[in-house]
Amino acid sequence: MAIELIDVDRSFGRQQVLKKINLVVEEGTTTVIVGASGQGKSVMLKHMLGLLKPDNGQVLVYGQDLARLRKSQLKEVRKDYGVLFQNVALFDSMNIYDNVALPLRERTTASEAEIRANVEEKLALMDLAGVNEKYPAQLSGGMKKRVGLARALVMNPRIVFFDEPTTGLDVNKSNEIYRLFHKTQARLKYTAVIVSHDVPKIFKLADRVALISGGVIEGSMSPEEFQLSKNPTIRSFVLETMGPIYCSEKEERFIHEKV
Numbered sequence: 001m002a003i004e005l006i007d008v009d010r011s012f013g014r015q016q017v018l019k020k021i022n023l024v025v026e027e028g029t030t031t032v033i034v035g036a037s038g039q040g041k042s043v044m045l046k047h048m049l050g051l052l053k054p055d056n057g058q059v060l061v062y063g064q065d066l067a068r069l070r071k072s073q074l075k076e077v078r079k080d081y082g083v084l085f086q087n088v089a090l091f092d093s094m095n096i097y098d099n100v101a102l103p104l105r106e107r108t109t110a111s112e113a114e115i116r117a118n119v120e121e122k123l124a125l126m127d128l129a130g131v132n133e134k135y136p137a138q139l140s141g142g143m144k145k146r147v148g149l150a151r152a153l154v155m156n157p158r159i160v161f162f163d164e165p166t167t168g169l170d171v172n173k174s175n176e177i178y179r180l181f182h183k184t185q186a187r188l189k190y191t192a193v194i195v196s197h198d199v200p201k202i203f204k205l206a207d208r209v210a211l212i213s214g215g216v217i218e219g220s221m222s223p224e225e226f227q228l229s230k231n232p233t234i235r236s237f238v239l240e241t242m243g244p245i246y247c248s249e250k251e252e253r254f255i256h257e258k259v
């Protein structure tokens, strides 16, 4: 188990945003979290990152309760994390090479030769060879996201968090990010947690899909099960975002037997 949320509650003032959230993310899998705007997806992600603490309940990462860790221990856990948020936040004053090298320089004692080998490997994986000396302002939005992904992967993380990774990109550029996600996950074998509105396309990457609605998690199931779920909240989300799903009676029976 990579991550486990157990009965997590979290309020801001009087607003309870997370209500007894339970979620398991298994090692090596991709979990996609969906839900309408303002339902608590980013707040849940911040708990997994250790940026917020639950009022009640536990967030376990490889069995360690994040809320009980000392600052230095949390830092160690985060060394295994990669993060790609919607606003890629590259440093405009640094060239691409230095942007990608930054986590290695700040958080490891790697030599410059090791850093160069690693950064160039990640940039090549992103089909970005030859941009080392360029600055963020000289790159397109899609290229910046790819640099962000290279930087998220440069520490060879065990878990990568994506918050709306394709926001602001057109269809072709989004597809490119999804292709690179697929390629890098196959190569680097990381566990992924993705928050996304890109339904149904994002389901192609998912092993499990979880819906958060009104602060409550509705299921965590395969995309096929999700699309045919009889849970009324999931069903209305699917209808709103995807329209009616058609499949044969036999397929539907098979999926419900599995559930």
Ligand SMILES: Nc1ncnc2c1ncn2[C@@H]1O[C@H](COP(=O)(O)OP(=O)(O)OP(=O)(O)O)[C@@H](O)[C@H]1O
Pocket (backbone or CB within 6 Å): 012, 017, 035, 036, 037, 038, 039, 040, 041, 042, 043, 044
């Ligand atoms: N630091 C905070 N202080 C007060 N309220 C907060 C804070 N962070 C989040 N909230 C509230 O928690 C609720 C859930 O926010 P969250 O950002 O998790 O939604 P979301 O599902 O990620 O939405 P979106 O899809 O629009 O990004 C919102 O009502 C938001 O205003």
